[in-house]
Amino acid sequence: MPSQAREPIIRVERLTVGYGEMVLIKEASFEVGRGEIFVILGGSGCGKSTLMKSMIGLTPPLAGRVLIDGADITHAHGDERHGILRKFGVMYQLGALFGSMTLLENVRLPLEEYTDLPEAGIDLVARMKLKLVGLDAFTEHMPAELSGGMQKRAAIARAMALDPSILFLDEPSAGLDPITSSDLDQLILSLSRNLGMTFVVVTHELPSIFAIADRVIMLDKRAKGIIAEGDPEILRDTSENPLVRQFFNREPSTANA
Amino acid sequence: MRRVHRNDTMHATLTFQDLRPGERTITLRGRLDATSVAALWPQAHAAVEPARVVNIEASQIDYCDGAGLALLFDLRRSKPGAVHINGLRPEFNGLLEQFEPATFPAPSAKTLPARAGFVAEVGRSFARLAEDWKLQIAFLGEAGSALIFAARNPRSVRWKDALLIAERAGVDALPIVALISFLMGLIIAFQSAIPLRQYGGEIYVGDLVGLSMLRELGPLMTAILLAGRSGAAFAAELGTMKVNEEISALTTMGLDPVRFLVVTRVLAGLVVTPILTVFADMVGLIGGAVTMLTFEIPTRTYFTHVGGFANVSDFLSGLAKSVVFGLLIAGIGCLKGLQTRSGAAAVGDSTTRAVVAAIIMIVVVDGLFALIYYMLNL
Numbered sequence: 001m002p003s004q005a006r007e008p009i010i011r012v013e014r015l016t017v018g019y020g021e022m023v024l025i026k027e028a029s030f031e032v033g034r035g036e037i038f039v040i041l042g043g044s045g046c047g048k049s050t051l052m053k054s055m056i057g058l059t060p061p062l063a064g065r066v067l068i069d070g071a072d073i074t075h076a077h078g079d080e081r082h083g084i085l086r087k088f089g090v091m092y093q094l095g096a097l098f099g100s101m102t103l104l105e106n107v108r109l110p111l112e113e114y115t116d117l118p119e120a121g122i123d124l125v126a127r128m129k130l131k132l133v134g135l136d137a138f139t140e141h142m143p144a145e146l147s148g149g150m151q152k153r154a155a156i157a158r159a160m161a162l163d164p165s166i167l168f169l170d171e172p173s174a175g176l177d178p179i180t181s182s183d184l185d186q187l188i189l190s191l192s193r194n195l196g197m198t199f200v201v202v203t204h205e206l207p208s209i210f211a212i213a214d215r216v217i218m219l220d221k222r223a224k225g226i227i228a229e230g231d232p233e234i235l236r237d238t239s240e241n242p243l244v245r246q247f248f249n250r251e252p253s254t255a256n257a
Numbered sequence: 258m259r260r261v262h263r264n265d266t267m268h269a270t271l272t273f274q275d276l277r278p279g280e281r282t283i284t285l286r287g288r289l290d291a292t293s294v295a296a297l298w299p300q301a302h303a304a305v306e307p308a309r310v311v312n313i314e315a316s317q318i319d320y321c322d323g324a325g326l327a328l329l330f331d332l333r334r335s336k337p338g339a340v341h342i343n344g345l346r347p348e349f350n351g352l353l354e355q356f357e358p359a360t361f362p363a364p365s366a367k368t369l370p371a372r373a374g375f376v377a378e379v380g381r382s383f384a385r386l387a388e389d390w391k392l393q394i395a396f397l398g399e400a401g402s403a404l405i406f407a408a409r410n411p412r413s414v415r416w417k418d419a420l421l422i423a424e425r426a427g428v429d430a431l432p433i434v435a436l437i438s439f440l441m442g443l444i445i446a447f448q449s450a451i452p453l454r455q456y457g458g459e460i461y462v463g464d465l466v467g468l469s470m471l472r473e474l475g476p477l478m479t480a481i482l483l484a485g486r487s488g489a490a491f492a493a494e495l496g497t498m499k500v501n502e503e504i505s506a507l508t509t510m511g512l513d514p515v516r517f518l519v520v521t522r523v524l525a526g527l528v529v530t531p532i533l534t535v536f537a538d539m540v541g542l543i544g545g546a547v548t549m550l551t552f553e554i555p556t557r558t559y560f561t562h563v564g565g566f567a568n569v570s571d572f573l574s575g576l577a578k579s580v581v582f583g584l585l586i587a588g589i590g591c592l593k594g595l596q597t598r599s600g601a602a603a604v605g606d607s608t609t610r611a612v613v614a615a616i617i618m619i620v621v622v623d624g625l626f627a628l629i630y631y632m633l634n635l
Contacts, residue, residue, distance in 0.1 A: 053505075056509050057509070058505055058508060058509060081511075082511045085509060085510070085511035086511060088509075089509075089510075090505075090506065090509045092502040092505060092506055093502065094501055094502055096501055096502035096503045096505065096506040097503075098498075098503055098506075099497075099498075099501070099503070109510075109512075110510050110512075113510075113512055114511075155506075158506075
């Protein structure tokens with residue numbers, strides 16, 4: 001894979017995440033290459049969303065650190081932290097669009113807060129982002145008036161407003177029908193190809209993983225860490241680990257069969 | 258010995274027979290569903306209890322749902338190795354075999370959470386209280402620094418949002434504030450005029466209503482109404498945003514939720530509460546005047562007494578309180594909203610906490626003000 005040769009943009013070092021006494025992932029280390037579509041996968045409750053929350057600085061990890069473009073987000077404060085936050089955008093599982101604002105206002109918000117662009121410039125950039133995700137006809141709609149897939153696309157547009165180099169997506173295809181989900185995959189692929197963005201995607205939707213992922217890591221609840229890393233197709237066909245094969249081949253768990 | 262338990266309406270029966278002493282055959286027939294099993298459960302256990310070895314003849318069970326499986330499972334578990342189920346149809350047997358007794362501990366084996374001792378419970382409550390206070394003080398600091406930042410950089414404040422919030426919390430609250438304070442004035446005047454008339458002192462009702470409305474009731478009633486109306490609204494709004502991950506989205510955008518959401522609301526509260534208080538004072542006094550007309554005291558005389566006894570410092574001291582009340586209501590509403598955990602019930606919980614905490618703080622602070630004014634001879 002070309003990803004091996006890529007320069008790392010995110011470096012996760014011996015990261016332990018969990019809540020209080022409960023450790024979900026113990027001392028995980030991995031790297032995400034620049035321009036890569038990197039997928040974190042694993043069964044429900046294995047800590048993949050918590051891992052992502054630690055990577056974006058929302059939940060402090062129990063130990064370890066995360067370097068984003070060389071800067072440690074886990075221990076950064078004030079202006080330093082702000083600087084790191086500007087490097088990435090996040091799309092949350094539910095979209096997390098601001099319900100009291102139209103789509104255009106949602107996308108405009110980060111631009112208004114962070115840039116000194118004139119009014120016309122802000123408006124144009126926001127409209128262009130919405131056009132990129134195919135929502136240019138819905139700029140004046142409120143989030144609640146849109147379908148789940150549209151809300152997620154709008155959330156991607158908002159996350160991209162300031163042209164970050166990394167986009168974190170938390171379960172982008174959760175709750176979407178296969179066609180909408182596949183549209184979203186195409187959007188991610190085209191943004192990755194055309195804009196060179198790096199994607200970190202948390203998901204467990206197999207079709208989506210095979211469609212977009214350059215490289216995956218797989219987490220497991222019992223192992224409390226990474227049990228596989230690499231190209232999803234190769235893992236599916238050659239992994240020695242029965243859990244990994246089971247996951248990729250959608251086999252039922254053997255625990256109570 | 259042969260007995261039959263039958264429940265005709267449910268179409269399930271249980272019979273048992275002792276072939277040898279200690280060896281019993283139980284025959285289950287019919288439809289084992291939640292309704293019929295409920296009736297059979299104690300009978301089946303009573304039948305299994307005295308026997309050493311039990312054979313359950315299950316070939317005549319026509320239907321068996323989750324409740325039926327649970328009954329068979331529970332009987333087998335009650336005497337491990339001694340209960341044999343024979344002839345259960347393969348489709349039901351396949352379901353039953355999915356559950357291993359080891360994975361379902363018997364109810365008696367379930368350990369109840371140990372009851373903490375009195376001392377431990379008290380300690381835990383204090384720790385929780387201390388944690389809560391720590392959060393409130395930290396929030397106070399954050400909100401304070403955000404307000405100072407806003408005062409230094411007025412352009413950083415989202416004035417459009419603040420105005421909108423002020424409109425909803427202020428203008429929209431006018432009817433209810435007017436109604437309550439009008440009735441307050443009316444009732445106080447009426448209740449005090451009756452005893453005062455016995456001494457021919459109804460002329461002094463204006464003094465009483467004026468002082469109590471301006472100093473206490475105007476600010477207090479307005480604050481309590483606002484706590485119920487806008488404090489609850491702030492908590493619910495921010496709580497829902499928290500549940501929908503909108504707060505997380507703001508944080509990862511590098512936008513401080515306190516600066517972004519709390520400052521606008523606190524500013525709105527600070528401006529709106531005193532204005533509403535002035536309005537409540539006026540309407541309350543008018544309410545008193547209306548009552549006094551029925552006691553044949555002219556409005557002009559009434560207002561002369563209001564102005565003669567209560568002075569500007571009474572009015573201003575009420576107004577000063579209302580500014581603090583506004584800060585408290587908005588601040589507590591926002592804090593409780595931001596502290597919301599996950600789920601719809603958590604939003605309701607935060608709203609309740611916001612209203613209760615705000616009303617308690619209003620009353621406590623009102624008492625403190627009374628003390629301070631007394632010491633300052635105001």
